[in-house]
Amino acid sequence: MSSYTHVIVGLDLSSESKQIMEKAKFLAESSNAKLSVAHIIEPLLFTYGGDIPMDISSIQDQIHTQAKIDLQKIGDEFGIEQENQHISIGQPATELHELAAKEKADLIIVGSHGRHGLSLILGSTSNSVLHGSHCDVLAVRVNQG
Template identity: 50%
Template sequence: MSYHHILVAVDLTKDSHKVLERAMAIAERNDHAKISIMHTLEPLGFAYGGDIPMDLTSIQDQLDDHAKKRLGEIAAPHVVEDNQHVVVGMPDTEIHRFSADNGVDLIVVGSHGRHGFALLLGSTSTGVLHGAQCDVLAVRVGKESDE
């Protein structure tokens, strides 16, 4: 199977570079497949459930600006700005939506390799895997991956 459009979903941590590097190697082996990179911000309203009686728009905008800057740092110079996306929503839902809308045939995400309850309680990579309409590669990241 060859891939034409690879989506790299990152959490903006230092491990994001490792996930992108894995995707770049796959893209190179697939006639330099297109790479898009994205980060999903959960809306502040989800986190606070409307408990704060104030307009959170300016704070959400600041978070969005910070995420775009950080994503640009991770993506440069490998992914052009037009293919860098910061979206607001639930990560697995937004990753699935972007993939379907943009003809993605491989999603690459980082995974901390959790076991037992941590896995059952959910991680983004697990959510992405269960609803994806294309292949998903979970790249092991974190302390365990460095050993």
């Protein structure tokens, strides 16, 4: 079995991100692979369906600015250069697939919360990433709590 050459980690920048990054860094170092991180911001118009009768672009800009700060902290902690830190706006699975193709990544790592019941039926980001990917996908089970 060949080792990976470029690993992209999709993070939601929650408190569980560090758990995911620790496993991703170990795997990337074991394979001597390049390690990149990505955060996808879902547009507020997707979230609220355009039902907000106001200009929300400044809020979206604030979300982007904070995400950039948070992603840079993670990058600094795990030794990931700025050019390997990616933020985009869109649907997370689609954006991760496009980034993986553009960067020629051969593994995408995402966190999984192990949802049950209705959440499982409706799907999750990790499930969406898995089913549309052209490279390997690893879902890291995060410990909540």
